[in-house]
Amino acid sequence: MPLFYVRGMPIGGTAIMLALVASMGGFIFGYDTGQISDILIMNDFKLRFATCTNPSDVSTCAFSTVRAGLIVSLLSIGTLAGALMGAIIADRIGRRYAMIIECAVFCIGVAVQLASFHVWQQVAVGRFISGLAVGALSAAVPMYQAETAPTQIRGTLTATYQLFITFGILVAYCIALGTRDLPGAQSWRTVIGIGLIWPCMLSFGILFMPESPRWLAAQGRLKEASHSIARSYGIKEIDESSDRFVQAEVSEIANQIELERRLQGGWIDCFKPRNKTLYRTLLGMALQSFQQLTGANYFFYYGATIFLSVGIEDSFVTQIILGAVNFFCTFGGLYVMERYGRRLPLIYGGIWQSAWLFVFAAAGTAKDPTTNSGIGKLMIVSACMFILGYAMTWAPGVWILIGETFPTKTRAKQGALATASNWLWNFLIAFFTPFIVSGIGFKYGFVFAACNLAGAVVVFFFLYESSDLSLESVDNMYNDPACKPWTSRTWAPVGYTSRYDLVEQTKAAQARKPFASGAIEEKHIEDVGDGSEVGSSVQTGVGSDGKQNGAAKDVKDAV
Structure with missing residues (x-):
């Protein structure tokens, strides 16, 4: 059940x-x-x-x-x-x-x-x-x-x-x-x-x-994919109506897989300027790089050593404080990214993080924290405030964007390139931090402060607001010459009068309660069978005119 x-x-x-x-x-x-x-x-x-x-x-x-x-x-x-x-x-x-x-x-x-x-x-x-x-x-x-x-x-x-x-x-x-x-x-x-x-x-x-139903369907094991989906929905005994519902979802997955096979591009396609593919490849790599250049791993990898050097006798406890702030603030980050979109949290997060890193570096540079307990405490507070901002903005935000910025044809490869840039900068920061710190000490914080500001600038001038949009609509937005990154928050797909209209219609669609008794209603099974996702006009791209303009229609037309 x-x-x-x-x-x-x-x-x-x-x-x-x-x-x-x-x-x-x-x-x-x-x-x-x-x-x-x-x-x-x-x-x-x-x-x-x-x-x-x-x-x-x-x-x-x-x-x-x-x-x-x-x-x-x-x-x-x-x-x-x-x-x-x-x-x-x-x-x-x-x-x-x-x-x-x-x-x-x-x-x-x-x-x-x-x-x-x-x-x-x-x-x-x-x-x-x-x-x-x-x-x-x-x-x-x-x-x-x-x-x-x-x-x-x-x-x-x-x-x-x-x-x-x-x-x-x-x-x-x-x-x-x-x-x-x-x-x-x-x-x-x-x-x-x-x-x-x-x-x-x-x-x-x-x-x-259960195994991934998408992978099972890709292997032609559609019956096993059906059981995997049923388990996720808590359907133990598949009757006539629920079987039609599950099979409709399996068919949609199979159709999407076939479409992706036809559209799949090679690595070279990630660097073609057509349809702003190169633009988005470089943007994804830049965002992942700046996530590392925020300076978060400076504290996670070398935090105990850092706070030992500022005169804190029990640096282990200080690390726990930083870790707790990071963990609990991540819950807030999930809300922030859903409530305020993608651009604003990253812009304000970059400014916030830069400000506290500047305080951290300035305090450690102005006076010797090993002989001034007040300076040491200020540096701990500024580090915690930095982690607070990072956990609520750049930590979850970049990973969300990697999943929704790229076109279907090259999404997997562009995502791999972006993630690889993250790990590359992770290595560079981890390896070179001891060298840099031995040379400039706490002035290293100024470097990260500048990088945070640069990241905020990149987001303002190049990142489009993708919240509340289907993946197909995101692709259309990036290719709309009339839409600019700083105006993208109000952009809406064809069929909607505004982004607000999109959100309100989505809420109205989601307000339906077809399973109040635990039974699957015929009309919703038919909706799924038509290639739409139950209760979500955002995912299917159903416009205010009642026409499909999203992935479901593309799958049907291509397959």
């Missing part, structure tokens, strides 16, 4: 569980990202892997900039390679089994790190291997969630991946706080070893979840 109904559609418990279980992939990434900052300052880890003038005195031990940079950043190189391979693996063997294999690779990387005794290169290689898995999971998990979750809650369930990343970072900080006083290598090996739990949970749990 369904757990509840959204816009009149049944939602089964399996839909909720598949989002939570698959999001463990994001948790794995967050945990592996968060743990290294605290591990780098643990006494036994420094004695084993840092350079010590007196091997028996930890105060004489320090990591060189090259060593610290490689230990931290090789994870990012692995994720870059893994992200490019992840979609290929998931297409070849299925979403679920791809995740299981990737979890096994992650465990191998953890084992390599745990087996390290005095060779820091082994720790770095272990993180590289784990990074391969993390990158592949970053491609497979959101894809699986988007393809399997019911349409009515797809956005929310897919966003749990980003939420679990922040949760993983917070949990890593908390565990490191609890293990830091353990004797010898137990302090850091416990933190790393606990990381084996999360891939085991994902591997075991995903076995009980």
